[in-house]
Amino acid sequence: xxxxxxKQLSFTDFNQPQGLQMNPENRWIKKAEMIPWxxxxxxxxxxxxxxxxxPAKPLRMALGSLLIQKQYHYPDEELVEQIRENPYxxxxxxxxRYEDKIPFVPSLLVEFRKxxxxxxxxxxxxxxxxxxxxxxxxxxxGKDGDDSGSNxxxxxxxxxxxxxxxxxxxxxxxxxxxxxxxxxxxxxxREKLEDMLCRISDEYGFYRPRMYKxxxxxxxxxxxxxxxxxxxxxxKAIKKQLQYIRRDLGYMDNxxxxxxxxxxxxxxxxxxxxxxxxxxxxxxxxxxxxTVENRIVSISQPYIRPIVRGKAKSPVEFGAKLDLSVxxxxxxxxxxLSFDAYNESAVLKTAIENYKQRTGHYPERVxxxxxxxxxxxxxxxxxxxxxxxxxxxxxxxxxxxxxxxTKTAYQDNTDxxxxxxxxxxxxxxxGLGLLLTKREDxxxxxxxxxxxxxxxxxLAALFLRLxxxxxxxxxxxxxxxALSENTAY
Numbered sequence: 001x002x003x004x005x006x007k008q009l010s011f012t013d014f015n016q017p018q019g020l021q022m023n024p025e026n027r028w029i030k031k032a033e034m035i036p037w038x039x040x041x042x043x044x045x046x047x048x049x050x051x052x053x054x055p056a057k058p059l060r061m062a063l064g065s066l067l068i069q070k071q072y073h074y075p076d077e078e079l080v081e082q083i084r085e086n087p088y089x090x091x092x093x094x095x096x097r098y099e100d101k102i103p104f105v106p107s108l109l110v111e112f113r114k115x116x117x118x119x120x121x122x123x124x125x126x127x128x129x130x131x132x133x134x135x136x137x138x139x140x141x142g143k144d145g146d147d148s149g150s151n152x153x154x155x156x157x158x159x160x161x162x163x164x165x166x167x168x169x170x171x172x173x174x175x176x177x178x179x180x181x182x183x184x185x186x187x188x189x190r191e192k193l194e195d196m197l198c199r200i201s202d203e204y205g206f207y208r209p210r211m212y213k214x215x216x217x218x219x220x221x222x223x224x225x226x227x228x229x230x231x232x233x234x235x236k237a238i239k240k241q242l243q244y245i246r247r248d249l250g251y252m253d254n255x256x257x258x259x260x261x262x263x264x265x266x267x268x269x270x271x272x273x274x275x276x277x278x279x280x281x282x283x284x285x286x287x288x289x290x291t292v293e294n295r296i297v298s299i300s301q302p303y304i305r306p307i308v309r310g311k312a313k314s315p316v317e318f319g320a321k322l323d324l325s326v327x328x329x330x331x332x333x334x335x336x337l338s339f340d341a342y343n344e345s346a347v348l349k350t351a352i353e354n355y356k357q358r359t360g361h362y363p364e365r366v367x368x369x370x371x372x373x374x375x376x377x378x379x380x381x382x383x384x385x386x387x388x389x390x391x392x393x394x395x396x397x398x399x400x401x402x403x404x405x406t407k408t409a410y411q412d413n414t415d416x417x418x419x420x421x422x423x424x425x426x427x428x429x430x431g432l433g434l435l436l437t438k439r440e441d442x443x444x445x446x447x448x449x450x451x452x453x454x455x456x457x458x459l460a461a462l463f464l465r466l467x468x469x470x471x472x473x474x475x476x477x478x479x480x481x482a483l484s485e486n487t488a489y
Contacts, residue, residue, distance in 0.1 A: 011024055011029055011091070014091050014096070014097065014098075015096060015097035015098075016087070016097070016098060017097070017098055020087060020098060022087060022088065022091070025464075026088050027460055027464070028088040028089065028091065028092045029088065029091060029092075030460045030463055030464065031067075031092065031456050031457075031459075031460045032064075032091065032092050033463075034128065034131075034132055034456050034459045034460060034463070035063075035128055035131075035456065036127055036128065036131040037059065037060050037094070039127055039131070040059055040063070040124050040127055041058070041059040041060070043120070043123060043124075043127075044059040044062075044115075044120070045059075047115055047120075056115075057104060057108065057112075058094055060093055060094030061093045061094055061095075061103065061104070062112040062115065062116065063112075063116065063124070064092045064093035064094065065079060065083065065093055065103075065104075065109065065112065066109070066112055066113065066116070066449055067092075067449065067452065067453050067456065068082070068083070068089055068092065068093075069109070070430050070431050070446070070449050070450055070453040071429075071430065071453055071457070073431055076106040076107070076109045076110075077106045079106070079109065080102045080103070080104065080105070080106045080109075081102070083102070083103055084100065084101060084102050084103070085100075090103070110442075113437075113442045113445055113446070114441070114442065116445055116449075117441065117445060118337065118441070118444040118445055118448055121445055121448035121449060121452060122333075122334060122448055124452065125333065125334075125448065125451060125452045125455065126333070126358075128452065128455060128456065128459075129331045129333075129455065132459050133329070161361060162361060162362045162363060162364045162384070162385050162386060163361060163363070163364050164327065164328045164355075164359065164361070164363045164364055165327070165328045165363055165364065165365050165366075165367065165415065166325060166326075166327060166351065166352065166355050166363040166365075166366045166367070167325065167326040167327075167366075167367045167368075167415070167416055167418055167419045168323060168324070168325045168326075168335065168347070168348065168351050168366065168367070168368050168372065168419070169323070169324060169344075169368065169369055169416075169419040169420070169423070170321060170322065170323045170324075170344035170347075170369075171321075171322060171324065171423045172307045172309055172317040172319050172320065172321050172322075173319045173320045173321075173322060173427075173432050173433075173435055173447055174314075174317050174318060174319040174433070174434055174435070175298075175301065175304050175318055175319040175320070175434075175435050175443070176434050176435060176436050177297070177298045177300075177301060177304060177318055178298070180297035180298065180306075180318070182234075182238055182281060182284070183220065183223055183224065183234065183237055183238060183241065184224075185277055185281065185296075185297075185299065186238060186241035186242065186245065186277075186278075186281055187220045187224075187241060188299055189245055189274050189277050189278060189299065190216060190241060190244050190245050190248065192270065192274060192299065193245060193248040193249065193252065193274055194211050194213055194248060196252070196267060196270070196271070197209060197211065197248060197251055197252060197255075200255060200261055200263075200267075201255075204255075204259065204261060206255070206259065209251045211244075211247070211248060211251075212244065216240070216241070216244045219237060219240045219241070220237065220241065222237065223237040235285070238281070238285055239285065242278070242281060242282055242285060245274075245278050246278070249274075249275065249278065252271065270299075273296065273299055273302050274299070276296060276302075277296050277299065280292045280295060280296060294340075297318055298318075300438065301438060301440075303339050303440040304318050304319060304339060305318070305339050305340055305341060306318055306341070307319065307321050307341050308341065319339075319435060320337060320338065320339050320435075320443065320444065320447060321337075321338055321339070321340075321341060321342065321344075322334060322335075322336065322337045322338075322447060323335040323336040323337075323344055323347045323351070324419060324422060324423070324451070325351050325354075325355075325419075326418055326419050326422055327355070330418070330458055331455055331458075332422055332451050332454060332455055333354070333451070334447070334448055334451055335347050335350060335351045335354065336350070337444055337447060337448075339440070343371075344371060344372065345371055345372045345373075345374050345377060348366070348368065348372050348377045348380075349377070349380055352366065352380075352381075352384070352386065362384050362385070362386055363386060364386070364387065365386065365387040365388075365389065365412065366381060366386055366387070366388050366389065367389045367412055367415055367416040367419075368388065368389060368390065368416070369390070369416075370390050370391065372388075372390070373388060373390040373391070373393065374393075375393065378393070389409070389412035389413070389416060390412075422454065425454060426450050426451065426454050429454075429457075430450040430451075430453050430454050430457075431446065431450055432447065432450045435447070
């Protein structure tokens with residue numbers, strides 16, 4: 001059940017207790033003005049079709065709390081305490097007045113993250129961008145006055161021509177997992193199988209099978225504590241662990257088939273993961289390779305895949321791969337998000353079509369990395385009159401480029417760095433550098449939340465810069481008036 005508030009909270013409606021003087025120019029008050037809470041709330045209410053039951057927390061409280069958390073990386077318990085102590089946070093999440101009490105229990109943040117899915121957050125990001133673009137258009141129309149009508153006709157006539165810039169690049173959002181090693185994964189698989197066998201045997205009153213726990217642990221530590229690990233030593237340790245796991249899986253099959261043991265949903269899911277890990281490790285051991293399709297690198301988070309990035313610091317990263325686009329206004333959008341490794345060049349066409357759907361025209365230029373410049377993408381952009389940045393394919397030309405071409409290539413390369421700045425900012429400030437969530441859906445949602453928080457932060461910063469710029473002109477005009485009056489006197 002969802003219950004709408006009577007009206008949207010504004011700063012003048014926020015009931016400040018006696019002695020509390022809040023600054024209306026505070027950044028969190030300005031950030032609240034950048035978000036169309038009413039429009040988003042109508043879409044959020046669709047998640048609660050039932051008209052019975054306890055009313056859910058408002059959208060502003062759920063989304064606002066998660067945005068504050070992304071800004072400062074608070075744990076759930078600390079976030080609730082920070083909101084209790086800070087009146088600006090309480091205004092941002094839509095509370096009617098400052099109260100020295102927690103607005104909700106910390107465990108409710110888990111439900112907030114589950115409700116705000118990846119698709120919902122992508123729609124919210126688009127609503128925020130469109131809302132602020134409309135506000136800036138209205139402000140420009142108000143300044144132009146009667147000339148706005150002629151400008152509208154000119155813009156509609158040029159809407160079919162290519163204009164604007166689209167910047168596109170891919171990165172990886174690493175997950176907080178232990179660096180995967182074959183022997184470590186096999187040892188964890190064996191231990192979980194042993195725990196499951198002991199628990200089921202005790203539950204049904206069976207004798208525990210002989211599993212040689214101490215010997216298997218000793219064989220594992222013989223390699224884990226070894227400083228110099230030779231290839232033969234590693235293969236010998238892996239072979240022993242595979243044999244232990246094969247025997248444990250045989251015990252498990254015997255319990256299920258002959259003794260009619262019914263596993264719970266969580267145990268059945270875990271058993272499937274352990275069987276997959278065993279089969280993958282056995283395949284790599286027999287074929288003497290380190291590559292297998294859909295390789296599991298974490299038993300607790302089996303959806304994570306190794307992403308080969310080729311970076312000097314970390315050639316392989318473990319987390320989600322995403323494509324981020326930046327338009328000419330500096331706003332970021334998520335074009336693709338997946339835990340499976342993919343070729344980012346396939347995202348170019350979709351990103352360009354999404355740009356066309358948003359603006360009504362194709363971009364004039366698309367700034368990308370060299371991996372996006374394959375023959376298919378070059379032909380696609382050439383047919384639409386779009387200039388795709390980067391070097392030409394094939395052999396270099398015999399003659400040097402003209403000064404105009406060199407200048408254009410340098411400018412494109414300089415402007416393309418903006419998307420790298422966005423990646424750096426999102427990873428340093430908005431939690432994209434290390435994701436701590438355990439579930440696949442909440443991990444994706446936090447990635448989109450990082451992008452939303454980064455966009456709102458940019459919008460608020462632009463607003464404050466504009467405000468300071470306007471105030472500087474007002475002060476300068478007042479000084480000119482005062483100077484002229486003194487001179488006349």
